[in-house]
Amino acid sequence: MLILISAGIVAVAVVGVGLRVAHELTAAHRELARTRSLQLISVFAPGIAAAADDPRALLTWQPLASTARHLFPAEFAAIDGAGGGRFPFTTEEIEAAHARWSTDWLAWERSHDAAYKLKAAEIERELASGGTTATRARLEAVEREKIDLYQQRYSEYVRVSKALYGLTK
Incomplete structure (x- = not known):
């Protein structure tokens, strides 16, 4: 009987640890996505400023943005949602x-x-x-x-x- 109770306690502990690990992994994944989003914003900030000064800058920055969009679709979707438009340059x-x-x-x-x-x-x-x-x-x-x-x-x-x-x- 003692073995059964011990096994139950170990099973509960393993499940608890597993849930905690899963929670921590999910939190780490979310934090990594946020960090990548901030990095993408930082990468494209000079391009946004350059395009505001000279429309020709878009000819360099927009293709880079398209490539980055393919590499990081989830991060760009999050930035688009937060900013209310396509990042870094809307069609408008x-x-x-x-x-x-x-x-x-x-x-x-x-x-x-x-x-x-x-x-x-x-x-x-x-x-x-x-x-x-x-x-x-x-x-x-x-x-x-x-x-x-x-x-x-x-x-x-x-x-x-x-x-x-x-x-x-």
């Missing part, structure tokens, strides 16, 4: 960055055009008051410079604009 934020990129382009285009019109007007005044062939060559160089810079900048605008649009798909 990407669309807003695209709109800002377009707005910045239009502002640059106007500024560029005005600056080169002013340069050309100054040289044209010199030409009107008896400028030389060197003056005419300067005017042509300014016009070429205007076109070259415009084409370079426009090429970048189109490339980035298409890439930002692609991030929303």
Whole structure:
């Protein structure tokens, strides 16, 4: 009879220890998930700041975020839920960055055009008051410079604009 009581006590103790170990493992797992979530937030904080300053930063950070999402889906789901949107960049934020990129382009285009019109007007005044062939060559160089810079900048605008649009798909 004593052996039976002892066996019962040992069984209860083993079950109790097992439950306690299971509880501790669950708590450790939750803490690990929280730690990973905080690490992910820390990793992407510079990208969020960079994208706020320059929409082109999204072209680097969003693919990294997609890769991290595949590696840590549970952690990203927890962050998404806590933040109320897709972390680190929502579709709306990407669309807003695209709109800002377009707005910045239009502002640059106007500024560029005005600056080169002013340069050309100054040289044209010199030409009107008896400028030389060197003056005419300067005017042509300014016009070429205007076109070259415009084409370079426009090429970048189109490339980035298409890439930002692609991030929303």
